[in-house]
Amino acid sequence: MYPEITPLIRDVIKRRYELIPYLYSLMLESHLTALAPQRWIGWGYESDPEVWTPEVMAGETQYWLGDTIMVGGVYEPGNTIARMYLPENEHGYLNLSAPHQHLEGGRWVEIDSQWKESIPLLARVGGGIAIGKDLQTRSPGDHRFPSPNAVEDDYRAVEIFPATGNAKFSYSWHEDDGIAAKPEITTFTLRYSSTDDGISVAFERSGKFVPAWKELDIILPVGEKRPVLQAGMGCTKKADSRGRTVFAFVF
Numbered sequence: 160m161y162p163e164i165t166p167l168i169r170d171v172i173k174r175r176y177e178l179i180p181y182l183y184s185l186m187l188e189s190h191l192t193a194l195a196p197q198r199w200i201g202w203g204y205e206s207d208p209e210v211w212t213p214e215v216m217a218g219e220t221q222y223w224l225g226d227t228i229m230v231g232g233v234y235e236p237g238n239t240i241a242r243m244y245l246p247e248n249e250h251g252y253l254n255l256s257a258p259h260q261h262l263e264g265g266r267w268v269e270i271d272s273q274w275k276e277s278i279p280l281l282a283r284v285g286g287g288i289a290i291g292k293d294l295q296t297r298s299p300g301d302h303r304f305p306s307p308n309a310v311e312d313d314y315r316a317v318e319i320f321p322a323t324g325n326a327k328f329s330y331s332w333h334e335d336d337g338i339a340a341k342p343e344i345t346t347f348t349l350r351y352s353s354t355d356d357g358i359s360v361a362f363e364r365s366g367k368f369v370p371a372w373k374e375l376d377i378i379l380p381v382g383e384k385r386p387v388l389q390a391g392m393g394c395t396k397k398a399d400s401r402g403r404t405v406f407a408f409v410f
Contacts, residue, residue, distance in 0.1 A: 287330025
């Protein structure tokens with residue numbers, strides 16, 4: 160591996176670890192409902208006539224990963240632009256890579272995709288992404304083989320994507336102990352609403368499984384300056400290494 164590439168690979172691996180709660184929840188959802196984690200771009204947007212055109216129906220160049228992350232790509236040598244269709248919706252999408260722009264739904268767009276930066280990744284406004292630590296963690300129920308390279312899964316955050324104006328959204332994810340053949344599954348739901356002045360959040364859970372994490376961070380998109388409020392009170396504010404604002408949610 161070329162030394163200049165090592166940091167890029169390391170960042171990708173760390174992001175993959177972070178996304179395990181999101182991906183694991185999609186697998187549990189698939190087990191319970193037979194809903195595929197990776198979905199055709201028109202899934203849930205069947206009233207948009209453009210999703211039935213041959214180019215979109217081919218389904219070879221972009222897909223949904225869950226109902227929040229839209230994944231695209233570039234497939235020709237020397238090409239650095241991805242052509243993607245964004246299904247019609249009310250609040251649009253956010254580019255998760257620079258320049259982190261807002262994009263309206265119901266149209267084709269071209270997304271800059273430099274290979275040293277990121278493949279095209281968009282987030283649906285109103286969605287959520289549950290994330291964990293950016294390193295290897297052990298399953299909450301697995302203490303059979305202690306390893307110095309695996310730590311407890313005791314951190315959880317949700318990346319949210321609020322609308323610019325007044326709107327209400329909710330995002331749910333599932334967790335279990337990661338090892339039981341017939342596990343207890345708990346569903347966690349984060350409800351958030353936005354106004355011009357701030358973003359209000361509320362949290363609830365349903366199920367018998369109790370995770371190792373006891374607090375929840377709320378991570379806002381790059382450039383989002385509004386405060387996060389919990390029951391009318393401000394949450395503890397900090398920043399992360401990606402230039403995003405993080406609020407600690409206490410429940």
